[in-house]
Amino acid sequence: MGRPPLDRQPNTRLAYWMSRAHMGNNRLARLITERAAAQGITGIATDESRVRAWLKGTVPRDPVPRLLADVLSGATGTDLTLADVGLPGETGPTGIRSPWTRTGALTSLSQIIRSELMLPDTRTGPDAADVLTSNDLLAPLQEWLLSQPDDADTARPGHRIGMSEVDGIRQITTAFRDLDNRHGGVLSRSAVLAQTDTVLTLLKTSTYTEAVGRELFSAAADLASVAGWMTFDAGRHTAAQRTFVSALRAAAEAGDKRIGAHILQCMARQMSHLGHVDDALDLVALAQYGARRDLTPAAASMLAALEARFHAITGNTADSEAAAARALDAYERVQPTAEAPYMAFFDLPELQATLGMAHQIAARHLDGTARTRHVRRSADLVQQALDARPEHRRRSKAFDHLGLARTHLAGSNPDAAAEETARCLQLLGAVHSRRVTDRLGELYREAEPFTTTAPGRDLREQIHDRLTTPTGPGI
Structure with a gap:
């Protein structure tokens, strides 16, 4: 029948593709047997019990895995690898070190999106x-600096598409960004993954001019960056990183350094969130250098502001303040109408909040009057950001309240910190974000020295009650 893996798990990927093909156990067994006979392979007599065993995690012996993938490929119209159907074997060029080519970009992005669509939604724990x-x-991302788009294959058969389809993809991407801003990435992640898969099918099966192809890859990279961001916000860190890298490949194929820099800053935020701050700084530097001839004032300001925050985390307060000054200088040159839609989030409140957090983090490395100065500057900037945030930026507002709470703790003011924590928690009925959960956990730990005070105990009790309710972990 086959060999069981050492740690047998149900093959959810095989079950997914059987469902997509509307195929039961008996039919799959029969088609595999028929395909083997058609190819002159003897000794293959698959039955329903064998398929049932595969679904439970048993791995069939060669050549059955390839026959199984071929049958499901034909039934679904999708070129499936053995990895796609949950079996060991070839995976295709999905690794980070695979060639930066058009085929590599499409295959890499297709497989990570397809993989995420197949996984159960309950697998949202940190990885x-x-x-x-x-x-x-x-090291592999350095190739983004030198990558060049391949020539489009305009001769292949397929429906011809033009800029109207590109515009439609960009409108859909804007809608998903708005959902993410309003409600976080947890609820809409599956939808944006499915939409990205649809766009990739367009890229692989349609015909288009070279100019349209560049715009299509750029739009696909932008949409995939939203998929990666929502996946990051949902706490699926490995999948988010793979999606970001695949989106960067699509950006390289588009020859679009600006969207490439945007994707790299998303990756930098993820690395900082996970505590890899040196990597975050390197990713910012890669974005700044790789897009140096194409950076708009808003992008330059955003990257410098992130640099200020990351330097503050490492304790390099002088470098942090120098980067903050560059961010403010670049922002003075911003013309919103000249910026790409994906830069719309980086407005003055976002800049103020980012620099406010840099001051708060810096304060934790200092004492005396220097600490007091940074605490005051942080509180002023984050409050200004909060007051000016658009109403639909609910997750950002939640982060602002959390930022103010942490700033007040840095200034030894647990009363004000407890008030801001309560305001943050009021927003969480409409916001579902693992990143917010992580930040609440940090605030909970930072408040531990204040448990001798009533406000300090109240702050921690609010967070504890929220995160231990049945709906808490889904924030």
Whole structure:
């Protein structure tokens, strides 16, 4: 029948593709047997019990895995690898070190999106241990600097598409960004993954001019960056990183350094969130250098502001303040109508909040009057950001309240911190974000020295009650 894996798990990927093909156990067994006979392979007599065993985690012997993938490929119209159907074997060029070509971009992005669509939605726990870091991450990404788009294959058969389809993809991407801003990435992640898969099918099966192809890859990269961001916000860190890298490949195929820099800053935020701050700084530097001839004032300001925050985390307060000054200088040159839609989030409140957090983090490395100065500056900037935030930026507002709470704790003011925590928690009925949960956990730990005070105990009790309710972990 086959060999059981050492740690047998149900093959959810095989079950997914059988469902997509509307195929039961008996029919799959029969088609595999028929395909083997058609290819002159003897000794293959698959039955329903064998398929049932595969679904439970048993791995069939060669050549059955390839026959199984071929049958499901034909039934679904999708070129499936053995990995796609949950079996060991070839996976295709999905690794971070695979060639930066058009085929590599499409295959890499298709397989990570398809993989995420197949996984059960309940698998939302952190998996940060498998995230690539240091040279394993940065060295392959250097190729983004030198990558050049392939020529479009305009001769293949397929429906011809033009700029109207590109415009439609960009409108859909804007709608998903708005959902993410309003409600976080947890609820809409599956929808944006499915939409990205649809766009990839367009890229692989349609015909288009070289100019349209560039715009299509750029739009696909932008949409995939939203998919990666929502996946990051949902706490699926390894999948988020793979999606970001695949989106960067699509950006390279588009020859679009600006969207490439945007994707790299998303990756930098993820690395900082996971505690890999040196990697975050390297990713910012890669974005700044790789897009140096194409950076708009808003992008330059955003990258410098992130640099200020990351330097503050490492304790380099002088470098942090220098980067903050560059961010403010660049922002003075911003013309919103000249910026790409994906930069719309980086407005003055976002800049103020980012720099406010840099001051708060810096305060924790200092004492005396220097600490007091940074605390005051942080509170002023984050409050200004909160007051000016658009109403639909609910997750950002939640982060602002959390930022103010942490700033007040840095200034030894647990009363004000407890008030801001309560305001943050009021927003969480409409916001579902693992990143917010993580930040609440940090605030909970930072408030531990204040448990001798009533406000300090109240703050921690509010967070504890929220995170231990049945709906808490889904925030």
